[in-house]
Amino acid sequence: MTGRPLLTVDTGNPTPPYEQLRRQLAELIQSAALAPGDRLPPLRQLAADLGLAVGTVARTYRELESAGLVSSRRGGGTRVLATAPSLSDSERQRLLRHHARAFIQQATLLGADKQQILSAITQALAT
């Protein structure tokens, strides 16, 4: 059960938890980390794992459904749609740079220099 994509919610972040989840799931779907037909975790399971209200996760799933990324069926769970729009190369590059900048910002706050940041990335890639 390891090796699956991870979702993180920061309850101290001013962005509402449902929106944090929506962004991460949308990215996972558009980058094909979640393939068409893949099932999202059941509402209650994900809500319990993240310590959120079921309604919060339900709102995330509704937003994703409205955006045409997933489809919910009674008894069949919520699955990624085959017609979900995928990221263009330029959009993928833009997101990669965005996440890299966010990581560098956090690492700098920890007092790491350029060499230490590169070393951390190399180590993370190796595991």
Add this chain to the structure above:
Amino acid sequence: MAGALVLAAGACLAAAVAAAAWLAHARSPGTVPVDGPAVPAAVRQTAGFRLAGVIAGLAAGGAAAGQDALGRGLLLAGPVFGLCVLAGVVAGEISVRPAGGRTRTAAVEVRRVRDYLPRGLAAAVTSAAAVLAALAAATTATAGPDDLGRAGRVLLLSCGPDAQQTYGPWPGSFYTVPLAAVVAAGLITGGGALRVVIRRARTGADADTVAADDALRRRAARTITGACGILVALPLAGVCLVSAGALLSLSCRPAWFTYAGWALLALLILAVALMSWCAAVLLAPARAAARPAR
């Protein structure tokens, strides 16, 4: 014949306990990673509640066994024990708290009951439940009232135009109706308990914690399956023993009664074997398979 039945029941129970003790003793060590430092609190909590359920089940089952001089209590002792164990497992799982803190992490995964169930034991328990249902339906359909007018307590056999033989106890509606209610309640509770095990929050998201958490869930699912097994196998053994005794005791029985009686005794051995297996699972839950859930 009644004395022989009691002797046989005692021998079966002793065999089951001895086999369970041997199986528990023979378990291979170190197959479960839940004893590591990753989820010690959850391990302690669930083990404590599970043990409390087993102890409460032994007390309640023992009390139930002595309740009815006509044998209904004895028949219901197994299901009562199983229900108490299930309650202990559910209480333990509910007591597990998710990892708190400002930042929470969860994997995009779908946890399914079949990923955690011990397949062989679950198949055996399901088969035993189906056999018990079929056997109880057959014995209920062929039962009649006893000399005090209590419906479904004896087997009636016509031995000629004017002769009739009766033999009791026979697992008719007098026994099978309360048995069906308790077993059905137990199996439904078992299904609900499995859902609780699957749905409860992860104790963390790093690989070691997830592996330990999965092992903890497999252990709980194994205990639930074992409790359901006792819940089904003990009454099945009782019904087999009493039915076989009745079929083989009637002097004017047709030939097929003899074959059916011996077939029921063979089934009794299988039920006792299943009881031993389930008792070993309950006594040695740490034998949860190291097989990773998919």
